[in-house]
Amino acid sequence: MNLEAVAKRAGVSTATVSRVLNNVDVVKSVTRDRVMKAIADLNYHPNLHARSLAGGKSRTLGMILSNMENSFFFDIYRTLEAEANFRGYDVLVINTHYRPEHLARGVRLMIGRRVAGLAVVVSEMDDELIGEIERSRIPTVFYDVGTPGPHISNIRVHYRSGIEQVVNHLHGLGHRRFGFVGHHSALGPTSERERAFVETLAQYGPSVGYATAADEDRLDGGRSAAQKLLDSGFSPTAIICVNDLMAVGVLRELRERKLRVPEDVSVTGFDNVKLSEYCSPQLTTLHIPRDRIGSLAAELLVPTEGKSALAHAEVTIEPELVVRESTGPAPS
């Protein structure tokens, strides 16, 4: 079932059918109708591979993210997709599940598909792969990783500032023993968050102590990280989590242990995902404007009228502390 079959049935050439399909408006309307009828009759669907091969362009954006289960990523994807659709593009998502081999596969898939632009929102990323993307010349937006380059834009979050806000908030409430719950991710932002955490605490001198634990970026992971933390003997009065999803996992573990939040232990999240308002108690967290990130990415990737896809830009986003129910004065 191809163009030729349609052409034959409509009694025209393949060129004309192609023009009809692409809304090139030079086709006489009677011819167009005939072609449309043939298309419908044959239940014809153009082969998109052939199309983008012949056309050379793809009107498809790629997006690679770590974990669609965490609505932080989903929210970015959602707005990116909406913006892309609005501009006549569609988007291809790939989930790495934080696995480097999936990331590499994903990148190659995207390059192989010759996407018109690529958004990479992952926490694991080695330099070799960044180089590969860079050499592919595909306009790319990295979130939180990667170095700026000719076709590359960067959107970063000022984590340190976020962590400082949350630590200051808690320290002000009298907390001195902190726990940090992160997820596995050898390098990059997570450890940056952890580093920021450790260094910020250091400013308060020896009177404050801390412990850390890591697990997978899931509800279960948050829970089991909390278990490790609490079973370690060190008993924190405040637990700072790398994101809201894991924080909700932590909340559950505390509930099971009959530890009250925030009376016995304070808990904080990061991202300000919807769930953080729906859990009980509602999470104190840091707001990251995911819709802004998504639409920014779309803007950078899709050539707006006239100008081609924006070369490189760098944007840094400042997290905002949102205080809710999960933090309170340290127990005396």
Next chain:
Amino acid sequence: MNLEAVAKRAGVSTATVSRVLNNVDVVKSVTRDRVMKAIADLNYHPNLHARSLAGGKSRTLGMILSNMENSFFFDIYRTLEAEANFRGYDVLVINTHYRPEHLARGVRLMIGRRVAGLAVVVSEMDDELIGEIERSRIPTVFYDVGTPGPHISNIRVHYRSGIEQVVNHLHGLGHRRFGFVGHHSALGPTSERERAFVETLAQYGPSVGYATAADEDRLDGGRSAAQKLLDSGFSPTAIICVNDLMAVGVLRELRERKLRVPEDVSVTGFDNVKLSEYCSPQLTTLHIPRDRIGSLAAELLVPTEGKSALAHAEVTIEPELVVRESTGPAPS
């Protein structure tokens, strides 16, 4: 950057490069090395469009789902993808956000990409579109919608049974005034769930009453549906939700109104998503084996050694009641 460039640099023909890329093992190893080097030097990535055009096959599965934000869908996707990868396929996801136009676009995209198989897990679906898929000859698995056909398989959930279990459970606890929270979805399973709900209640005679409310399939939607329900004057002692996500939204609204769950109001979910264990109180819900659905779909779609993709099969899944904390005796 194409095969020819690589071929030239390696001093061989495009055929040989292609053979190297496809692991056809007739290539002499010294030649292979030369080619590999050229590939690396040039940062060459094969054009997948050209490849699948020439090859005729695609080793890509498509999946269309309503709402990736609801982890019910995500969980199915996750296992489908894992199984597909295992078999050497990758999967393309499309999110319809419950919008018929997105569904239609998605279906056409999948057909246009000539996916090797298609899994459709959505609650909105008109017959015309089903026909379109059917005529495309692409092996397809529908979840909960669609009629069996030559290339079509169906996986269904026995909703009525699920609803009956939950209603019986609640009725046994003394509840007589029920609320039902669903999401918008003109036809299909949702309304089937609602119908099942209404008809099941009818069996108990006039002593039981009910009201329904619908909103979007999100935490917010659950909350605002609960608002409508509670503001309507009818005050249910039990609220049955179409799924866990919305149920968590309902829990929040009840909490805001200082209604205790389950002392004042009982709440149930559907799906037994991870979140249902992590919210407070933990949800009584119906378990749907999403991993089984995902791997079943993969099995049906990917031609296993020898046999081609399974023609048509029909599987019905029985939900299982999981009683947790959110249901209890009706207030007296």
Next chain:
DNA sequence: CCTCTTTCTGAAAGCGATTACAAGGGTTCA
């Protein structure tokens, strides 16, 4: 009725791979 534009349509050359078929170069063996 004929010529000149203006529209519309068709023929054919790619796009970048795969793959059937053919051919070249070594070995082996009589």
Next chain:
DNA sequence: TGAACCCTTGTAATCGCTTTCAGAAAGAGG
């Protein structure tokens, strides 16, 4: 030494579409 093979590599057709360029059809004007 030459025939018969095997192993490797190359040639060229093909996949289904887009697009340029040129030619046919249709109006316009005299």
